[in-house]
Amino acid sequence: MSDAMIYFDNAATSFPKAPGVNEAMSKFLAEDAANPGRAGHRMAVAAEQMLDNVRLKLTRLFVGDDPSRMVFTLNGTDALNMAIKGVLGEGGGAHVITTELEHNSVSRPLQAMTDRKTIELTRIAFDDDGFIDPDDVCKAIKPNTRLIVMTHASNVLGTIQDAKAVGAIAREHDLLFCLDAAQTAGVLPISIKDLQIDLLAFPGHKSLLGPTGTGALYVGERCPVSSLVVDDEARLNPWREGGTGGDSSTPTQPAEFPHYLEGGTPNTVGIAGLGAGVEYVNQQGIGKALAHEQAMVQTLIDRFADDERFTVFGTRDAKRRVGTLSLNITGYDAPDVGSILDDSFQIAVRPGLHCAPYTHRRLGTFPDGAVRVSPGAFNTDEQINQLIEALDQIAG
Ligand SMILES: Cc1ncc(COP(=O)(O)O)c(C=O)c1O
Numbered sequence: 370m371s372d373a374m375i376y377f378d379n380a381a382t383s384f385p386k387a388p389g390v391n392e393a394m395s396k397f398l399a400e401d402a403a404n405p406g407r408a409g410h411r412m413a414v415a416a417e418q419m420l421d422n423v424r425l426k427l428t429r430l431f432v433g434d435d436p437s438r439m440v441f442t443l444n445g446t447d448a449l450n451m452a453i454k455g456v457l458g459e460g461g462g463a464h465v466i467t468t469e470l471e472h473n474s475v476s477r478p479l480q481a482m483t484d485r486k487t488i489e490l491t492r493i494a495f496d497d498d499g500f501i502d503p504d505d506v507c508k509a510i511k512p513n514t515r516l517i518v519m520t521h522a523s524n525v526l527g528t529i530q531d532a533k534a535v536g537a538i539a540r541e542h543d544l545l546f547c548l549d550a551a552q553t554a555g556v557l558p559i560s561i562k563d564l565q566i567d568l569l570a571f572p573g574h575k576s577l578l579g580p581t582g583t584g585a586l587y588v589g590e591r592c593p594v595s596s597l598v599v600d601d602e603a604r605l606n607p608w609r610e611g612g613t614g615g616d617s618s619t620p621t622q623p624a625e626f627p628h629y630l631e632g633g634t635p636n637t638v639g640i641a642g643l644g645a646g647v648e649y650v651n652q653q654g655i656g657k658a659l660a661h662e663q664a665m666v667q668t669l670i671d672r673f674a675d676d677e678r679f680t681v682f683g684t685r686d687a688k689r690r691v692g693t694l695s696l697n698i699t700g701y702d703a704p705d706v707g708s709i710l711d712d713s714f715q716i717a718v719r720p721g722l723h724c725a726p727y728t729h730r731r732l733g734t735f736p737d738g739a740v741r742v743s744p745g746a747f748n749t750d751e752q753i754n755q756l757i758e759a760l761d762q763i764a765g
Contacts, residue, residue, distance in 0.1 A: 375716045375752045379575065379745030380524050380552060380693045380723075387578035387649035390642040394580065397641035404634055406614035416637055417614070423644040424627070427585055430647060430655075431569060432560040438588045440630040441640060445551040446474035448570035448586035449518075451608040451630060452547045453478050456516055456568070456592065458606050460487025463515040468493045468501050469731050470523040470530070473724040475549055479518070489513070492727065499528035499683035507538050516545045521559070522552040525728045525741065526683035527666065527693030529557065536565035545591065551575060552691050555650050556659040567591050576658065576691075577650060578746070579643030582636045594624045609633060658746040662692025665744040665753045669694050672757050678764040682732055682739060695723075695732075695739040698764045703738045706763060710740075714759040718742050 376384045397419065403412035405420055421436065428436040442448040453475070457463055460482045467479055469492050482488040491509040495501050506517060517539050522529045532548055539546035547568035550559055555576030561569055566589065573583030592605040607622045611632030616623045623629060650658075667687035673679040673696060681696045698706055707720030721738040722729050729735040744753065 373715050375714075375748075375755060377742045377744055377748065377752075377756065378717045378719045379748075380527075380741060380743035381719055382572075382574045382581055383576060383578050383745050385747055386580060386642070387646045389645040389649060390579060393645035394638050394642040398638050402637065404614065405637060408615070413614075419641055419644070420635065420637065423640050423647065426644060426647045426651070428587070430559075430651065431554075431587060432562050433569075433587050434562075434590070435626070437626045438590075440586045440588060440627045441635050442570075442584040442586055443582060443636065444574070444584045445472075445549070445570060445572035446584075447608075448572070448584045449474045449547075449549060450478055451586050452568040452570050452588075453516075453518060454608050455605040455630070456545055456547070457482065457488060460485070462487070462489070462513060464489040464491065464511045464513045466491050466493065466506055466509050466514060466517045468519050468530075469495055469727040470499075470501065470520050470526075470528075471518070471725065471727065472520065472524055472549065472551065473726070474551075475518050475520070476725075476727060494731065495523075495528075495728075498689075499523055499526035500689075501530050501535075503531050503534035503538060506535055510538075510542050510544070514542070514544055516547060518547040518549065520549040520552070521557070522691045522693070523683075523725070523728060524552050524693065525695050525723050525725050525732075525739070527552070527690035527743075528683050529553070529689055529691060532564050532566075539567070540565045552693065555646075556655070556662065556691055558655045561587060561589065573639070573643040573646065576745070577643060578646035580639045580646075582639040583643045586630070588626065588630070594626075594629050605630075607632065653746075659691065661746065662744050662748075663687040663690065665748060665750070666690055666692055666694045666742075668750070668753050669696075669742060669757065673760070676764075679760075682734075692745060693741060693743045695734075695741045696760075697734065697739050698760065701763065703734075703740045706740045706760075709763055710756075710759055714755070716756055716759055718756075 405416035406413040550571040554571035569587040573579035613628035703720035710716040
């Protein structure tokens with residue numbers, strides 16, 4: 370089926386995966402697929418070494434200091450929950466600043482805590498082009514603000530946010546800064562140091578071109594293990610507790626990274642594949658896929674933004690976006706456009722709310738949503754032309 374299909378749903382998960390991912394997973398599964406453990410037999414040690422290798426690659430890619438603080442997670446959602454719930458615990462009346470651009474994996478845990486009245490929440494609005502003004506973040510800071518959680522790029526509009534300015538604001542006011550890099554990890558250069566990120570959450574299955582079931586959270590040094598610093602507001606509680614393949618003697622999670630946060634058998638097969646994805650991204654060089662995706666998005670903007678049959682959301686400058694664009698056709702519901710593209714043109718896009726209801730409310734597209742087109746590293750100009758042709762025919 371996938372041969373015939375033109376896949377423009379890379380913002381959900383990339384397809385195809387990088388060359389070498391299948392092979393790395395099959396090889397690991399065939400040869401080394403023991404449960405990792407430092408004190409175990411040689412296969413267990415080999416599995417642990419594979420994990421540590423991938424940890425190191427990811428830490429270098431994102432310019433972190435300490436590979437042991439690169440904690441593997443199940444996906445982006447798991448990483449974000451680990452960060453948000455880890456730092457806030459029951460909330461304790463802390464104030465949190467977030468934005469209207471967030472995915473539900475940020476909005477829902479924060480809203481649930483707000484409903485329980487354990488945190489106070491400010492959601493910053495975005496402008497008509499799809500950008501947050503860092504000054505608004507600054508103005509929202511209160512004496513009890515503890516955390517800023519923001520997406521690096523909107524998964525609806527693709528708009529790249531000024532993470533550097535927000536990171537600087539957080540540091541200046543001694544707040545923690547959690548960046549959701551779900552849409553940017555693998556396409557934009559991200560430096561934990563330069564952007565002053567305390568918690569970097571990202572999936573491995575989008576632009577890092579690894580398999581589903583992978584992701585990571587880099588925990589900066591300003592987030593210490595809770596049991597070591599009981600009075601520090603930045604202390605981090607484990608979100609999952611259990612076996613760690615390391616020290617089994619302690620009654621609670623061992624107070625060392627990454628085991629502190631990595632309870633349970635990890636997705637070793639997936640992480641072996643993620644390693645190959647990261648290798649490929651490194652070989653290509655960060656920026657190549659982005660330029661290719663931005664060029665395809667610019668073609669779509671140039672074709673449809675001034676066509677009155679269409680509404681194109683967000684900035685017209687594709688250089689300010691990752692490879693994502695949402696549009697609607699006048700007179701058609703987004704799900705219908707998605708179905709027609711799928712059934713009649715074998716083109717996969719993502720209609721709906723994209724797990725970002727606050728973004729769609731602000732765009733005026735709630736509850737039906739919009740049609741999201743997200744080209745990836747392996748799409749071609751020819752495929753974009755086929756999509757343009759198909760949309761043109763549907764719009765009549
Ligand atoms: C901005 C953003 N944050 C978080 C997530 C959640 O990632 P995952 O699907 O890996 O849980 C997504 C997924 O689409 C996303 O686009």
